[in-house]
Amino acid sequence: MAGDILVVAEHSDGAVKRPSLEALTCAAGLAGSLGGSVTALVAGPGAADAASACGAHGAAKVLTLDVDVADTNAWAAAVAGVATEASPALVLFSHTARGKDLAPRVAGKLDRPLASDCTELSVDGGAVVARRPVYAGKALVNVSASGTLLATLRPNAVPATENAAAGETSAADVKAPEKGLGAVLAEIVAAASEKIELTEAAVVVSGGRGLKEAANFNLVEDLAAALGGAVGASRAVVDAGWRPHTEQVGQTGKTVSPNLYIAIAISGAIQHLAGMRTSNYIVAINKDPEAPIFKVADYGIVGDAFEVVPRLTEAVKAAAAAG
Template sequence: MGKSVCVIAEFRGGDLRRVSYEVASEGKRIADALGSDLCAVALGSGIAEKAAELGRYGVKKVYIVDDPALENYLAESYVPIIADIIRQCDPAAVLLSASVDGKDLAARLSARLDVGLVQDCTEILVEDGKIRVKKPIFAGKCFAWNEWIEGAMPLISCRPNVMQCLTLSEDQRAEVERVDIPVPETRSRFKSMDLDTSGRVGLSGAEIIVSGGRGMKEAQNFAMLEDLAKLLGAAVGASRAAVDAGWRPHADQVGQTGKVVNPNVYIAVGISGAIQHLAGMGTSKYIVAINKDPDAPIFSKADYGITEDLFKFVPAFTEEVRKLKSTCS
């Protein structure tokens, strides 16, 4: 059996994030193809029981460092600890999520371990024992395939909400091994995290997103998108034009200078489809475009297009969804 494949788990608020399950599932698939086992690394505070849950996704052993000082991600403390564990494990490949923290961690690990990194991957193949990865380039207009030279350890960050999350066994628990590595002194301190407490669905992990653009005309008109999103259990996003106009906060921006999302359904309302916006949502499973301009670029990317005045279509569509939900309830 070859070297283990290693995944880096991500915790927030003491709980494993969904992206950790996605990366573990992908890691298991790669480990099977290489004829090796799957292990994981997890840092946090009071995480031993939660870390064992990774066994449901094929992880055999989780190496943890459990310390109150590691409750929240801080590069100065996380990077040297994880790098030390990876050196000791000497894995065949390392996978982690291309989340905000994951991208930061991956870049620093690449420099510290002197290994090649490919960020934000959307597909991983194993061919003749070699790992190849696919990632979007040029704002998502095309894709590049990357591979490593013989003997090099691949370091790969996976785009969230792209990889399949597959449970192998609900009862399976991973072996948890505590690693005795001291937490280094740092020059910075974690003070607080400003999370959205409005109760709305977050953009990053949303399965359905309803986004509005310049065609919404003013901030008040986003209320109709909020109504539709509430019925669909969706998140509300916005184009850069809508954010620049002050209609929505920057946290809602989807695009090259905002958030990169990958929902099952992306509904673009009054969005023309500039390349910067497409870079942030172009890998969505299904794209629905609503725009009165039949020549809008968004239609070239859409799976379903509605050429109609959004102020007529969205309220009518929302009412139909409401009727369907009341019938099914």
């Protein structure tokens, strides 16, 4: 139906990923304005177990797709099949690694426009309006379409809240998937440690070249651990081999949008800002009062990171201990 929304919900053995809960929450709000309802599409092992969380976050229906999620092309064909039948206002994905792989394929199959990495979705005049950053985050554009729009939602752009809906589960009639038309995911290698995924973290603490050498990143790690956050890095640091590329924040790294982003000894080059400027609160620690990072910071500390950061970490630990 014209006001309905399909949300492709990712899960791990039935546990719905937080970015998907955010997408469902966002969709529930939009569907309310459009007079439609939200249907969650889940696939892969444990899909049926994902239904209750999808329902709790606003899905009136949960369709399970009997498809091999390692074959993104087959998964995309199944999603496109459901979308063709449903003719929704919006097909919403999370801007995660899987979502970024899946959404353009579905858009291609449906021959419909895709607005990727959206930071906000709203309804105006009965149409979904997707807001997304362009020019490395220097400007924002609003995208809308007559007919079905596809969008990916940036993690942390919308808080996940419970919004109970029926969550009725049924199996989608999946058409025979196309074979041999694309790469197949062979294996997901779990990270060596229990690190928080950078793009999904509510707190990110990043370090830059001003930390002088790799060993000094313990300052960043300690503060991130005290705050229960993830560690990020500037490209200068990654290029120097101090940190892995998986931690790079910016135009050629990851885009993060946490509630709190702390930039330590990072100058704030435009390419770095492109990956973090939509964070809710930005705290910059830099000894140069003219550093460009202060232009986007909500709070700035002009000082030597080697003095400021250990004191900040101690203060965070003391506050946590005091409850």
